[in-house]
Amino acid sequence: MIYVTRKAHFNASHRLHNPNKSDEWNREIFGKCNNPNWHGHNYVIEVTVAGEADPETGYVIDLGKLKSIMKKRVLDPCDHKNLNLEVPFLKNVIPTSENLVKSFFTELQEDVDNAAYGSSKLYSVRLFETERNIAEYCPSRGE
Amino acid sequence: MIYVTRKAHFNASHRLHNPNKSDEWNREIFGKCNNPNWHGHNYVIEVTVAGEADPETGYVIDLGKLKSIMKKRVLDPCDHKNLNLEVPFLKNVIPTSENLVKSFFTELQEDVDNAAYGSSKLYSVRLFETERNIAEYCPSRGE
Amino acid sequence: MIYVTRKAHFNASHRLHNPNKSDEWNREIFGKCNNPNWHGHNYVIEVTVAGEADPETGYVIDLGKLKSIMKKRVLDPCDHKNLNLEVPFLKNVIPTSENLVKSFFTELQEDVDNAAYGSSKLYSVRLFETERNIAEYCPSRGE
Amino acid sequence: MIYVTRKAHFNASHRLHNPNKSDEWNREIFGKCNNPNWHGHNYVIEVTVAGEADPETGYVIDLGKLKSIMKKRVLDPCDHKNLNLEVPFLKNVIPTSENLVKSFFTELQEDVDNAAYGSSKLYSVRLFETERNIAEYCPSRGE
Amino acid sequence: MIYVTRKAHFNASHRLHNPNKSDEWNREIFGKCNNPNWHGHNYVIEVTVAGEADPETGYVIDLGKLKSIMKKRVLDPCDHKNLNLEVPFLKNVIPTSENLVKSFFTELQEDVDNAAYGSSKLYSVRLFETERNIAEYCPSRGE
Amino acid sequence: MIYVTRKAHFNASHRLHNPNKSDEWNREIFGKCNNPNWHGHNYVIEVTVAGEADPETGYVIDLGKLKSIMKKRVLDPCDHKNLNLEVPFLKNVIPTSENLVKSFFTELQEDVDNAAYGSSKLYSVRLFETERNIAEYCPSRGE
Numbered sequence: 001m002i003y004v005t006r007k008a009h010f011n012a013s014h015r016l017h018n019p020n021k022s023d024e025w026n027r028e029i030f031g032k033c034n035n036p037n038w039h040g041h042n043y044v045i046e047v048t049v050a051g052e053a054d055p056e057t058g059y060v061i062d063l064g065k066l067k068s069i070m071k072k073r074v075l076d077p078c079d080h081k082n083l084n085l086e087v088p089f090l091k092n093v094i095p096t097s098e099n100l101v102k103s104f105f106t107e108l109q110e111d112v113d114n115a116a117y118g119s120s121k122l123y124s125v126r127l128f129e130t131e132r133n134i135a136e137y138c139p140s141r142g143e
Numbered sequence: 144m145i146y147v148t149r150k151a152h153f154n155a156s157h158r159l160h161n162p163n164k165s166d167e168w169n170r171e172i173f174g175k176c177n178n179p180n181w182h183g184h185n186y187v188i189e190v191t192v193a194g195e196a197d198p199e200t201g202y203v204i205d206l207g208k209l210k211s212i213m214k215k216r217v218l219d220p221c222d223h224k225n226l227n228l229e230v231p232f233l234k235n236v237i238p239t240s241e242n243l244v245k246s247f248f249t250e251l252q253e254d255v256d257n258a259a260y261g262s263s264k265l266y267s268v269r270l271f272e273t274e275r276n277i278a279e280y281c282p283s284r285g286e
Numbered sequence: 287m288i289y290v291t292r293k294a295h296f297n298a299s300h301r302l303h304n305p306n307k308s309d310e311w312n313r314e315i316f317g318k319c320n321n322p323n324w325h326g327h328n329y330v331i332e333v334t335v336a337g338e339a340d341p342e343t344g345y346v347i348d349l350g351k352l353k354s355i356m357k358k359r360v361l362d363p364c365d366h367k368n369l370n371l372e373v374p375f376l377k378n379v380i381p382t383s384e385n386l387v388k389s390f391f392t393e394l395q396e397d398v399d400n401a402a403y404g405s406s407k408l409y410s411v412r413l414f415e416t417e418r419n420i421a422e423y424c425p426s427r428g429e
Numbered sequence: 430m431i432y433v434t435r436k437a438h439f440n441a442s443h444r445l446h447n448p449n450k451s452d453e454w455n456r457e458i459f460g461k462c463n464n465p466n467w468h469g470h471n472y473v474i475e476v477t478v479a480g481e482a483d484p485e486t487g488y489v490i491d492l493g494k495l496k497s498i499m500k501k502r503v504l505d506p507c508d509h510k511n512l513n514l515e516v517p518f519l520k521n522v523i524p525t526s527e528n529l530v531k532s533f534f535t536e537l538q539e540d541v542d543n544a545a546y547g548s549s550k551l552y553s554v555r556l557f558e559t560e561r562n563i564a565e566y567c568p569s570r571g572e
Numbered sequence: 573m574i575y576v577t578r579k580a581h582f583n584a585s586h587r588l589h590n591p592n593k594s595d596e597w598n599r600e601i602f603g604k605c606n607n608p609n610w611h612g613h614n615y616v617i618e619v620t621v622a623g624e625a626d627p628e629t630g631y632v633i634d635l636g637k638l639k640s641i642m643k644k645r646v647l648d649p650c651d652h653k654n655l656n657l658e659v660p661f662l663k664n665v666i667p668t669s670e671n672l673v674k675s676f677f678t679e680l681q682e683d684v685d686n687a688a689y690g691s692s693k694l695y696s697v698r699l700f701e702t703e704r705n706i707a708e709y710c711p712s713r714g715e
Numbered sequence: 716m717i718y719v720t721r722k723a724h725f726n727a728s729h730r731l732h733n734p735n736k737s738d739e740w741n742r743e744i745f746g747k748c749n750n751p752n753w754h755g756h757n758y759v760i761e762v763t764v765a766g767e768a769d770p771e772t773g774y775v776i777d778l779g780k781l782k783s784i785m786k787k788r789v790l791d792p793c794d795h796k797n798l799n800l801e802v803p804f805l806k807n808v809i810p811t812s813e814n815l816v817k818s819f820f821t822e823l824q825e826d827v828d829n830a831a832y833g834s835s836k837l838y839s840v841r842l843f844e845t846e847r848n849i850a851e852y853c854p855s856r857g858e
Contacts (some may be wrong), residue, residue, distance in 0.1 A: 365747070
């Protein structure tokens with residue numbers, strides 16, 4: 001099993017807020033991340049594809065193609081945007097890192113699986129909200 | 144001459160916008176950084192103090208004290224905040240990295256100069272807006 | 287399966303020494319790491335929790351709570367300390383990175399599992415002794 | 430299960446080219462990576478060994494020995510070399526990151542398994558071609 | 573005085589060789605860097621512009637414009653290229669980091685000075701050949 | 716003016732303590748850094764040489780020679796050592812970062828100046844005690 005990973009960056013604003021709950025609940029649970037005037041991050045995203053390398057190219061996936069898919073599916077919709085207000089696929093999603101990696105995985109999956117060699121496929125999405133806070137979605141690692 | 148530097152982090156939202164100009168001008172000049180729904184960054188700030196070390200302590204400045212001053216003057220006002228709306232000392236400042244380092248230097252100067260040993264004093268403030276975009280204000284380095 | 291990771295730092299002194307063996311054996315096996323006058327490191331620790339996100343908060347674990355648990359269980363006992371002499375839970379442990387990650391995992395497990403959402407639980411502890419030497423304990427990853 | 434990792438660096442030139450295919454095919458597939466005058470990278474390699482720690486030493490593997498094995502098997506043959514022309518074990522290998530990690534794993538396996546404690550053994554080889562492009566070979570992680 | 577810096581990357585092959593000297597002299601002086609089959613690096617370049625910020629934009633220089641100038645003058649000619657054979661402005665230059673920063677400065681100067689605000693101008697070019705080997709050209713910093 | 720920098724690492728234990736002062740004074744001033752059982756760091760040192768490049772080699776200084784001088788003068792005496800007890804040139808020096816950079820500069824100066832081309836000479840020594848605490852000694856930079 002070979003794993004190839006491509007890293008990229010985007011900058012965005014967000015706020016953690018559950019609209020089904022009271023303002024008090026939100027302030028209590030999310031603290032300064034609930035600031036109604038927003039805050040933001042330099043997000044780093046790492047997308048990993050797992051499988052076998054094509055013997056003719058030596059590629060599990062052409063990283064140039066993976067870069068384009070990440071740009072189209074994640075960076076263009078999210079970069080310099082407000083994650084709560086402006087990203088269609090994040091509508092009704094509380095933009096914690098946990099929820100973001102799951103949403104990004106869903107957005108990327110079809111294009112990545114089509115571009116990868118043979119039965120190689122999207123394996124995981126990792127997101128650094130800060131250098132110290134990291135989330136990863138990797139459904140196949142599971143139990 | 145000895146230089147000591149302390150590094151810290153904060154996350155904030157902002158938007159580049161000159162309210163004295165038209166929306167067209169702002170979109171033309173600032174592009175996606177002008178997004179009215181804000182975007183944000185994990186800012187890294189480096190504060191440098193220059194001078195001589197106290198022979199009794201070996202310190203140009205106690206970095207614990209410098210850390211507290213940076214927290215009080217920059218991190219507490221700016222962390223998880225909207226730099227355009229919520230930071231009193233940035234009122235009427237377009238929050239480019241250039242303007243931020245100058246404003247932070249002004250905010251820090253008196254406390255840092257008082258805490259530093261002898262004639263040691265605040266030398267520069269550096270800000271990483273992203274890993275690739277960096278600004279520094281260093282008035283004494285001169286021509 | 288979602289994985290969330292929190293990173294932290296501590297500085298400590300240590301020495302590699304097996305008191306059940308001769309000084310010659312220890313010098314032969316541990317080389318300069320056996321220096322009786324100690325040496326030290328800026329340790330970086332990464333703690334990963336695995337599971338599902340709480341639909342109300344979007345959190346596998348509140349990273350603020352994880353930060354507090356890491357502070358109480360690992361950083362407060364170890365930071366600016368001598369790992370051989372001053373950390374109760376490391377008594378009789380040769381402080382190699384391998385043994386440290388296992389001991390840290392044991393110290394963290396109950397509090398982390400209680401703070402994590404639903405059946406989410408502590409998944410791994412990773413320790414960077416230097417940028418180039420890394421150890422990880424991950425009991426559930428299995429064979 | 431404990432995992433220990435050692436990181437190292439080497440600089441090399443290479444070119445992506447499949448000699449069984451036409452020049453047109455190679456330019457189309459590999460783009461600027463096919464440049465006949467070569468390009469190069471500062472490669473970062475991470476080698477991970479998995480198993481149990483020796484109770485007498487606290488080591489899964491002596492990282493000094495792992496460092497020597499990596500030097501002998503990978504760094505000496507590859508550092509400041511042309512990966513297409515000068516590395517015997519890469520003859521007939523298109524030097525993509527995917528193929529390199531697999532070849533390095535094969536080169537390292539016997540020596541690492543012999544040096545590791547008990548049934549501990551080589552677990553994975555990871556290669557950073559750039560900060561943004563990463564490949565890993567980890568045969569036992571399986572599906 | 574405000575300093576703004578933009579960082580970028582390129583990958584290239586090169587060899588250190590003085591064609592006016594014998595092969596023996598070159599092997600003696602440059603060692604493995606003289607390998608006739610080339611080696612290569614992931615170069616990191618940092619370009620710094622110094623001056624005053626435009627009060628209307630808050631910019632010393634629009635970093636988007638600086639990015640374009642760096643792409644046109646340095647990255648497009650050098651990325652995935654052989655620095656000895658393929659870069660017109662490096663003809664007859666031994667591609668040490670020292671010589672590269674000086675050549676890059678000359679290439680960048682006119683465009684950067686024109687794009688910078690008022691009397692702001694190109695201040696320095698820094699190049700990381702590896703994480704551990706760095707060169708900088710900064711003519712105005714003087715003695 | 717061209718500046719070339721070489722980076723290196725060492726691990727050491729130390730304690731901040733002024734033996735001419737009372738234990739109370741030391742605990743008050745140095746806090747946890749005064750721990751009598753020592754603590755330690757992964758120090759990163761950057762040595763910069765400034766001057767002109769030799770036209771025959773393109774080198775301000777052969778970085779291989781600079782690496783050897785740093786090894787002989789700083790790394791061999793300090794790596795895996797206790798900076799208070801075991802380093803002859805640090806006898807009677809309180810090992811703050813400020814004092815260390817000054818002592819390292821003195822140790823390195825003669826050998827570096829002799830190895831550098833023409834009138835090129837040692838320019839600065841920078842030390843990262845942690846990622847966040849940095850000191851630099853640069854006597855020629857100015858006021």
